Amino acid sequence: MTAVDFEHIAIRENGDPLTDLRSYPFDLCPSYFRRGLSPTSAMYVRHTVAEMLVGIQRDLAPLTFRIWDGYRPRSVQSNIYLHYLADLRAAHPEKEEAELRKEAEIFVTEPGDPRRIPPHATGGAVDLTLLDRAGHELDMGTAFDHFGPESAALYFEERSGDSLVRDNRRRLRDAMIGAGFRCDADEWWHFDFGNQIWAAHYKEPEAFYGEIGQRGQRP
Template sequence: MKFTTPIPESESSAALASLPKILETNEPVVPLLQYAPAIAVYPAYYHEGVAGARSDCFVRRSVADRLVEAAGLLPPDHHLVVLDGWRPLEVQQSLYNRLKSQLLSQGWTEGEAFYEELHRFVARPSHNPERPPRHLTGGAVDLTIAGLNGWLDMGTPFDDFTDRAHTRFFEIHLPSDDQERQIQRNRRLLYHIMIQAGFTNYSDEWWHFDYGNQAWATARRHDHAFYGGILQVN
């Protein structure tokens, strides 16, 4: 079955040195709780109490439609759980500061390697209209899958900043027991339904997918992105 095939190597977007231009479509941002009630919404940063986080998850309308398409590919009794979408700069700054402090507490010292590690997982908060953070565009979404017994085991929690969070970790390090084999299947399922719905995956994070932004355009080799940064939604 296609949703159990191995996750291929990514051509991805880990280093986006040369970004495609943005031809903004002005497509609206929609709240998922109202727009796509078939998809569960658990705004992780709101529940964590991060300053500026909202009690709903917001994405561009085409992203919401593609999430509905992806959800329709799931086995019976399974559904998507969206954890984050559009992310205001206040939240981006909080997450950036938090991870920076965590890395320093682990013994890192500021320098090129430090910032390379930091930027693997949290983009620098930026107002630069030519290089907005992915989540600021409304074209990035973090999510997982739930079944009858709750969220599927993906091998790490959301926002785990270790090598185990790499989407292909259990393709590179082959499963050693039944639990890891199930994790591998769960990641493959999430990856393949999202790719079939038109998204691309950020290879360092099994939960992160893009559509319409510069990371997506780079991975798909489009000459432009559809979505720029949005500083505020209602």
């Protein structure tokens, strides 16, 4: 997740509740639970986001969504951030801590700053890919959470390379953006709706999804 500025965007919370994705026709693959970074396999997004995904999936049939992550509280965000930061320290012992933290924030929002709401903490962010009719993931060029330059949404648009990967990413990206989502520049799998980073991208004066839990909203 690119460390862009979005904290200045005002939030007018609209109260759209979280909804359990287990009641929807998606393939759910709770990545962070399986990696021991989340205490639950249950996955949630805002209700409107879930309904939008149903409509997109219908338009993309026979392809279906595989969803790796949706809403995550700051506690899980912290686990992911610290895990990635530890990997960076091990891989680059020569780098200063400040440099490592800056590099980590390219892909994972640092959860400790109360003024900066991680997009996933709003329930308006989702990480996903597409499955073919046989249930196989389309080739997107990298695995989920591959934290490297190849994960950039337009990596295969801007470089000569695998046209199949380019077209697969384009199909996912165009469908999501066409429905109103924001595509993250550094992560082809990450999309936002209604939160501050979405509002900043589309130059909206306000976001309508704030941090879940601030007013007793819990999954």
